[in-house]
Amino acid sequence: MSQTQSNKSSFFVKRPILFVIIVEVLLLFVVTVGGAIATIKELDYTSAIWVSFTPIALALIIYLTWTKKWGSVGFRSLSTIPKRNWLYYFPLILVLIIIGIEGFDGVTLSKVIQFVSFTLLVGFVEETVYRGLILKAMLNKSVTAAVVTSSLLFAFTHALNLISGQDAASTAVQIVYSLLVGAVLALLMVRDGNILPLILFHFLHNLIQFLGIESTGVNYFDLIALAVLAIYTVILIKSLDMKKVVGSIAA
Incomplete structure (x- = not known):
């Protein structure tokens, strides 16, 4: 590793906790500001997502390109995942089937295009932040610290989005659900060091939810x-x- 590369990664490596705090605070700040703008402008939910997540996505692209960290946070060829390890992704398909089993509500081409675009945006941003930057930074502490921290912060961020007057049972289930999803995706990232299948799952998961029949309660x-x-x-x-996994993801 060159001296320049070492200097670029020193803060990421030497101050992982501070790095994680900064990333999470910046994310919450931008989302809060975006939400406030959407409220003032009386925008719908998807527009609010675009307002919040577009600048975050651009910042991530610039940061990862400037620091040359695309590969280190998991943007690698799918061929890097051993064939036998693909078996561990099958339960994700099962989860997608379960959440989509109730069917879809009034699906039109324009609606699909609308939701595809912003669910891809959300999938890219959230996976890059939580299973990419945060997980990678905390691996400098330990695998356990990385998985727990990224999962808890992922659940915490989603918990803030749930404060909308819904019943306590639904909120509790959704928080536990996001925590478990975060843990599963973090563990898969630790196992294979590849973020692409996680972005795909996140994208499809959100797309199915937004196109599905809206239900109340658990x-x-x-x-x-x-x-x-x-x-x-x-x-x-x-x-x-x-x-093996520490050596793989640290590569």
Whole structure:
């Protein structure tokens, strides 16, 4: 590693906790400002997402390009994932099937195009921030610290979005759900060091939710998805060879 590269990564490596705090605070600040602008302008939810996430996406692209960290935060060829490891992604497909089993509501081409664009944006931003930058930074502490921190912050950020007057049971389920999703994706990132399948899952997951039939309260499908994610998390933890995965993601 050259002296220039070392200097560029020194803060990321030597001050991981401070780096994570700065990233999370900046994310929340931009989202809050974007939400305020959307409220003042009386924009709909998707427009609010565009206002909030577009500058974050541009900042991420500039930062990762300038520091040459695309590969280090997981933007790698899918061929880097061993064939046998693709089995660990099948439960993600099961989760997608579960959340989409109730069907879709009034799907039109224009609606699909609208939701595809902004769910791709959200998937890119959130995965790059939580399973890319934050997870990678905290790996300088330990694998456990990386997975726990990225998962908790992911759930915390989503919990703030849920403060909208819905019932306590629904809010609690959604917070636990986001925590488990965060843990599963973090563990997969630790295992393979590739963020592309995670962005794809995140994108499809959000797309199915936004196109699906809107439901109120907690239903059986929510509980089934929670059970799958909980079991899946345990399986991933037990399957990890810590010596190998640390070397893989640190490469």
